[in-house]
Amino acid sequence: xxxxxxxxxxxxxxxxxxxxxxxxxxxxxxxxxxxxxxxxxxxxxxxxxxxxxxxxxxxxxxxxxxxxxxxxxxxxxxxxxxxxxxxxxxxxxxxxxxxxxxxxxxxxxxxxxxxxxxxxxxxxxxxxxxxxxxxxxxxxxxxxxxxxxxxxxxxxxxxxxxxxxxxxxxxxxxxxxxxxxxxxxxxxxxxxxxxxxxxxxxxxxxx
Ligand SMILES: [Zn+2]
Numbered sequence: 175x176x177x178x179x180x181x182x183x184x185x186x187x188x189x190x191x192x193x194x195x196x197x198x199x200x201x202x203x204x205x206x207x208x209x210x211x212x213x214x215x216x217x218x219x220x221x222x223x224x225x226x227x228x229x230x231x232x233x234x235x236x237x238x239x240x241x242x243x244x245x246x247x248x249x250x251x252x253x254x255x256x257x258x259x260x261x262x263x264x265x266x267x268x269x270x271x272x273x274x275x276x277x278x279x280x281x282x283x284x285x286x287x288x289x290x291x292x293x294x295x296x297x298x299x300x301x302x303x304x305x306x307x308x309x310x311x312x313x314x315x316x317x318x319x320x321x322x323x324x325x326x327x328x329x330x331x332x333x334x335x336x337x338x339x340x341x342x343x344x345x346x347x348x349x350x351x352x353x354x355x356x357x358x359x360x361x362x363x364x365x366x367x368x369x370x371x372x373x374x375x376x377x378x379x380x381x
Contacts, residue, residue, distance in 0.1 A: 238298045240346040242313035243339055243353045245374075246274065246303060247327075247365035252282030253319040255290035262302070270294060273302035274315040276338060278331050283319065287330025289338055309359045314342055322366025332370070336377045343378065350375060 248258065259272035266273075275295035279288040294301055295314070303315030316338065318331050327335070339353055355371055356364035 236298065237346055240312060240314050240342070240348060241352055242309055242359075243342055243348055244301075244304055244309055244313040244315050244356055244359065245335070245354070245365050245369070245371075246315060246317040246356045247322045247369065248277075248317055248319045249321045249323075249364065249366070250319065251321060251325075252280070253277070254279060254284035255292055257283060258317070259292070266302075268302050270297075270299060270302070274317040275301055276314070276316045278316065278318045278334050278338070280319040280328050280331055286328050287334040289334050304356065305360045305362070313359075314346070314348075318365065318369075320366075322368045323363060324366075324368075326368045326370070332374065332377075335374060339374070339378045350378065353378065 255272055255274075255277040258274065258277060262268045262273050263271045270293065272292040272294065275292050277284070277290040277292065279285055279290065284290060300310050301313060301315040302310060303317070304310045304313055316335065318327050318335065320327060320331070342348060343350070343353070353375065355369065356362055
């Protein structure tokens with residue numbers, strides 16, 4: 175068969191199919207109109223992965239019945255877990271030292287955003303941070319170095335805090351409602367008027 179004739183036959187066949195309704199090319203659906211149902215929509219922010227050193231250092235630990243995460247500022251410009259530990263032992267006379275379970279540095283005294291793990295977390299014992307027995311007993315105390323009445327937490331501190339809070343929520347089954355600021359459990363301005371609490375909640379996993 176002549177080549178040109180072959181093409182003619184093919185084109186005619188397709189034209190006949192089109193006219194007869196046998197062949198209806200599918201109408202492409204624009205991607206923007208394809209949405210999963212509301213209930214299966216992913217959260218606005220993707221969940222952040224915990225930093226490897228947090229999971230590798232903490233995952234093997236037994237955790238007790240923690241119910242709250244209580245956030246503090248140090249109300250100092252600089253500091254570290256070791257420094258606060260000395261202060262709590264010498265000035266406050268606390269034999270277990272550092273009252274918080276975690277300290278997040280701001281670059282003055284310890285690297286910016288570095289998460290330091292306190293002995294009270296490693297030993298899974300009560301904190302001495304809340305000033306209220308229930309929150310010392312059931313609350314995991316996290317202290318961000320800085321005075322957030324005068325300044326703000328650094329971006330690195332907030333990123334580390336989000337990762338740590340999410341990790342602890344998952345590990346200890348703590349709801350977002352129980353991620354609180356110190357001033358939620360007693361009369362204090364801690365963690366400072368500039369602490370971006372709602373930004374933290376927006377960035378942490380809704381457990
Ligand atoms: Zn506090």
